[in-house]
Amino acid sequence: MIKILAKTKEELLTNLTIDELQAHPSIDWYWIDFYNPTEQEQKALEEKFDFHPLAVEDCLTQGQRAKFEIYDEHYFLVYYALHKEELENLEVSAFIGDNFVVTYHVDKLKSVARVANLVEKDPNIVENDPWEIIYELLDHTVDEYFPTLYQLEDQIDDIEDNAKNETMDELMRNLYDIRSDLSRMRRILNPMRDLIYRIMSTNALKEKEQVRYFNDIYDHLLNMIEIMNASRDLSNDIRESFMSINSDRMNSIMFTLTLMSAIFLPLTFIAGLYGMNFSYMPELAGKYNYFIVLGIMIGLVGVMVFAFYKMGWFKYRKGPKL
Amino acid sequence: MIKILAKTKEELLTNLTIDELQAHPSIDWYWIDFYNPTEQEQKALEEKFDFHPLAVEDCLTQGQRAKFEIYDEHYFLVYYALHKEELENLEVSAFIGDNFVVTYHVDKLKSVARVANLVEKDPNIVENDPWEIIYELLDHTVDEYFPTLYQLEDQIDDIEDNAKNETMDELMRNLYDIRSDLSRMRRILNPMRDLIYRIMSTNALKEKEQVRYFNDIYDHLLNMIEIMNASRDLSNDIRESFMSINSDRMNSIMFTLTLMSAIFLPLTFIAGLYGMNFSYMPELAGKYNYFIVLGIMIGLVGVMVFAFYKMGWFKYRKGPKL
Amino acid sequence: MIKILAKTKEELLTNLTIDELQAHPSIDWYWIDFYNPTEQEQKALEEKFDFHPLAVEDCLTQGQRAKFEIYDEHYFLVYYALHKEELENLEVSAFIGDNFVVTYHVDKLKSVARVANLVEKDPNIVENDPWEIIYELLDHTVDEYFPTLYQLEDQIDDIEDNAKNETMDELMRNLYDIRSDLSRMRRILNPMRDLIYRIMSTNALKEKEQVRYFNDIYDHLLNMIEIMNASRDLSNDIRESFMSINSDRMNSIMFTLTLMSAIFLPLTFIAGLYGMNFSYMPELAGKYNYFIVLGIMIGLVGVMVFAFYKMGWFKYRKGPKL
Amino acid sequence: MIKILAKTKEELLTNLTIDELQAHPSIDWYWIDFYNPTEQEQKALEEKFDFHPLAVEDCLTQGQRAKFEIYDEHYFLVYYALHKEELENLEVSAFIGDNFVVTYHVDKLKSVARVANLVEKDPNIVENDPWEIIYELLDHTVDEYFPTLYQLEDQIDDIEDNAKNETMDELMRNLYDIRSDLSRMRRILNPMRDLIYRIMSTNALKEKEQVRYFNDIYDHLLNMIEIMNASRDLSNDIRESFMSINSDRMNSIMFTLTLMSAIFLPLTFIAGLYGMNFSYMPELAGKYNYFIVLGIMIGLVGVMVFAFYKMGWFKYRKGPKL
Amino acid sequence: MIKILAKTKEELLTNLTIDELQAHPSIDWYWIDFYNPTEQEQKALEEKFDFHPLAVEDCLTQGQRAKFEIYDEHYFLVYYALHKEELENLEVSAFIGDNFVVTYHVDKLKSVARVANLVEKDPNIVENDPWEIIYELLDHTVDEYFPTLYQLEDQIDDIEDNAKNETMDELMRNLYDIRSDLSRMRRILNPMRDLIYRIMSTNALKEKEQVRYFNDIYDHLLNMIEIMNASRDLSNDIRESFMSINSDRMNSIMFTLTLMSAIFLPLTFIAGLYGMNFSYMPELAGKYNYFIVLGIMIGLVGVMVFAFYKMGWFKYRKGPKL
């Protein structure tokens, strides 16, 4: 689908075709948006404009890096919007000339619709500078990143406090999912930061005041990257803490098992011993021998508890001193 | 709440309104502090001053990065005070002009109160240069970081020596808490260092002597960052040491369990064997068979202990040689 | 094997020998490709051209770094094609002069065949600039990297979801294999990126337009490196998550073992106790003593379950709160 | 305590007071050393010299960073001597002017005593340049680091070979102690390296030859830092190797336990089965049933050993192939 | 031992003493090699030449960094040959002047002998430029590194495939040894790379062609460093994979143990129960009670296997899905 906004001195034209637009004698500026274009529309992009073939190729191929390139007749931009559920990047390409912007994207994008709306309501905000449209697009796009990032922060907070009372296994899976999401965010945020920086450091933007506005987007991106990195560090620390607490639990379980085994194995053996059916076992005869053996068992428990105490086992739950 | 300090050649005025201040014919400099302002006061900030809209937006929005920006008519600054209990950053925004400082913060801040006090007592320390007020604010703010940092250092020392005789589990949780706190400190200290550096490296400060005083703050921040990084490394080393000592304990517990099981499992089996009630078990008859079986059991223990000795089990507690 | 393409003003000659080529009066440009050359052909390379001995040495020795060197009379290039199965680099050396390209490689390379084809079909694409041949070679070579990289991405996805329902042991081996492959890719991609950058940043390429085309290759490499790094991070996260889930499973297994042992060890001991054959064991006599002991056993189980409950064992499967 | 060395053209004066020194008409250069000064002496430092207040503040406050600052009237230096037992840094501050050095330290320092000795014996080594005194102080201080570093190297070697035949627990504690010590060394060596570099790269040192001598100290520091980093890496590798060997030991212990349990649990159960006292258990009657059961037990062991063999258990001690 | 090679216009003199050499009227260039010199020879080095005392000190002291220093009258170089068995660096110092090279080393070095041989056979390769001798020394020295590095690569390959069918313990020790060796190599290769770079980037080498030859050595070093880093990464990956496979084995062993214990503990308890000798145990009487109990036992096994199946235990060997 192609949507065209063209400004003459008098008015904003919204229902021209490309051919009419190019034939029109007095256009101040125009913005053409290609959204999920048909093959025919793609062909129009290739043929009816004077764009550099390398730029057109990148525009038509998905999977490009976010980037800013300067050609002789126009600038070329690839930036990323965010698919909120999948945290995938949605590529947008833009050709920017002295008096035009041509944008191209396969996916439906709220930010584009909203900026188009804005421009239609008040075409004067463009001030005859197509970079104003790019600013609005980038500003809206970047602002849309925030909710996702805050949601990830909240999810980490939930894991930290185990707010949902989940099992270790579930917590670990959640941590993994969050880390994957943070990695996806990083693959969007870092290239966007570099992209904005690149736009500001070339002299594409002519007005110092405009640089300030792009710098505000840059500032937002730096802020998000700090949040993202902090979240990443935190998720790391949480995982390692979970692991070490788990390993301590294991110790505690094993300790209980060993203690009980160590006490009952010898006792059970003695009981088994006097359960044997040998015809001649002198100990079995005496009247008090049963009680003597019972006494020996109790004594054995005492000796073992004392030995364990001496070996420091009952302080085992205490942490070490380094 | 708005607090205004305004200096004329003769005296320090402390009870003007913004309108009176702006109408006053002979003000050398003034400082307006917005503390948790009402909506009306926020509106005053937006409308009665000539501040850049991007700066005003950042000022009114919480969650900004610490930063220093140069606008045509004024400087704009965001810096972080420290919430001592939560280790959260408390944002302060400041607009600095040739003869004014306007500060803005939502949270109650001791440093602002103290500097205001200082200025009221001796307005001459400002020397007609509003940067002096900023210096005092930053100096007091940064000095307030130290106790928190020293406290974290002490907590790590306590964990290292297990001074409170805690369980491994508690130690691990404490380490996690300290690491979270150190991360929070890092997210305050590093931006503050960059902020001070940025102030010094632009030519906002006109006097070489003033740069030296800001450099002193910078020096404090570098010092704190070194302490913080050292603490972070130490906490890492402690955790890994705890983990490896724990894993060694586990080995030692398992070794005891295995040794006892290995000795008593066969013995108990033999005892069980001769506890069976088969009508014809020739071994049960002979007079000495019971003692022979006892002897075999003792011999078996000997053989097993010898086997374990040969397999190097009794050197198991010794560490390896690489 | 040596293949020669030589262009005169009129035509493309394809069956000259080196000697004929060098004697020919009117060659615009030529490309000689040495593929797995005989000793005699190697000697021709050393003797019939005026190449710098260090460059020739590097060309004839396998195991060179990808690099770009500037000699007085020619440029010298080593780049890597990809062996798809082994992910090994296949070295290609190239000498580039004002009107010639000499390439040298031991392994059979599709990209070389394809570019030769291209040139034979339309010799004019070279435009009398041998760097065009290099561009085509590098472009084809780099494009051949993509399928391998995408395949690695898919393999990681399979491991993440355990799509083939493999054992942990198999997953770990697969992860190791993928990581080895990614390391091999990195040892190809990073040097290639540096190589292309080096070519662009010296002034070997005379036309700005040509730089753009090399920059397109560079862009592809950056894209692949991002994919590769993301894959590497992901494989790391997967491994650590697998490890922690495994460790949690272990805990759960040990917990079951300990619980059952803790309950049955005392019971079995008591049973053994009253299985002893002492002639005088008063407890054995009474009519209800058997049921009393049964009751005691049941009570003991109750007490132990209660104790475990109090010790929080039945919440053990729940993850910790930090 | 204050120690003053003052050089006139003729002689070295060693028993002047500060006041006498400042009143003296013909001093070529002087060196005042404040060692653990009384409050009165501290006051003298503050009042009788023309030092910058920020420098004096840093001098009087402990816990400064090693640093080099340039003031209008003098240089200011903070460097670290090493407390050999605690591996703590001992701060030394120095004010350096055209014809004076003032040093200040709280702790007793051998290096200061030795340099004072040197100067008293031959005042001419100072060559009227106070930087010569600083060079000697730094050179002696840095040379004193070496024995400590070599000792740490030896301790790591001992741990590697377990030369003292210690338990894993002791080895882990030793490793932790050494790593702490290395961290402390790093917090001394790195700042010192930066300090010396900073001195050389400003033009405080006037003679190229003097720069060479400071560069020799710098070279020593780089050497030590390499040793330190190598030691750190080595200690890391040792710890991880110990951990993995430990984990392998655990496997081997658990394997033995499981093997024995797996064999004896069923056997003991069978023995228990025929130890039951049911009045009617037909198997107990037959003459050969006891031997049949014995045979079954032996057969069962055979079957289990065969099953374990088939499951690859007896190759368990072999490492994996990746 | 001192070996002197001196070139006059006519011939190469090989049996001069230092004094004769210095008295000789027409020497084009000379090379003196000090190999494990006596004290007297060391004194000659200190006294008979005009070398800077700092350079002489470094030369006479072992344990220097590889480095390149520029003095007024000469250059000074420390480089590392490789001790093949111990992978220790063997220091070589060199003083380089306009018409001389003086080398100094404690250890016997093949490379020095070979270069001396080369020069004696054809003194003209020096072309009156002592840097040619240094080039040959460095080239031979660096070429000698390769076999050791390739050997380490092969050892890692062997460990990866467990080619020698070693135990995990042995594999871990081998990995540790290889990592130590790689660390030692790194402490030789990295400084050498920096050294060669430093020589090239100062203007010690006068001819562009000579820089190319040093660059060839540099290229070799970069190549080796890449191999070394790849080996290091690989050894890391192998260790972590071994650890995780080991941990999986542990899980599998523990699972078997727990399964068998869980099945036999209750059975053995029941058997023990009916092995008690109470005079009144009604269950023992009935004719079919024994078979009923047997049936109960079999039923219990069934119930437990079903419970384990429900708890997913029999899928335990399967890896997780993330």
Ligand SMILES: [Mg+2]
């Ligand atoms: Mg695209």
Ligand SMILES: [Mg+2]
């Ligand atoms: Mg915005």
Ligand SMILES: [Mg+2]
């Ligand atoms: Mg906005």
Ligand SMILES: [Mg+2]
């Ligand atoms: Mg929280």
Ligand SMILES: [Mg+2]
């Ligand atoms: Mg200690």
Ligand SMILES: [Mg+2]
């Ligand atoms: Mg903003």
Ligand SMILES: [Mg+2]
């Ligand atoms: Mg704000």
Ligand SMILES: [Mg+2]
């Ligand atoms: Mg301060």
Ligand SMILES: [Mg+2]
């Ligand atoms: Mg202060």
Ligand SMILES: [Mg+2]
């Ligand atoms: Mg301590």
Ligand SMILES: [Mg+2]
């Ligand atoms: Mg200070």
Ligand SMILES: [Mg+2]
């Ligand atoms: Mg060894």
Ligand SMILES: [Mg+2]
């Ligand atoms: Mg080659």
Ligand SMILES: [Mg+2]
């Ligand atoms: Mg391509």
Ligand SMILES: [Mg+2]
């Ligand atoms: Mg192409």
Ligand SMILES: [Mg+2]
């Ligand atoms: Mg997936």
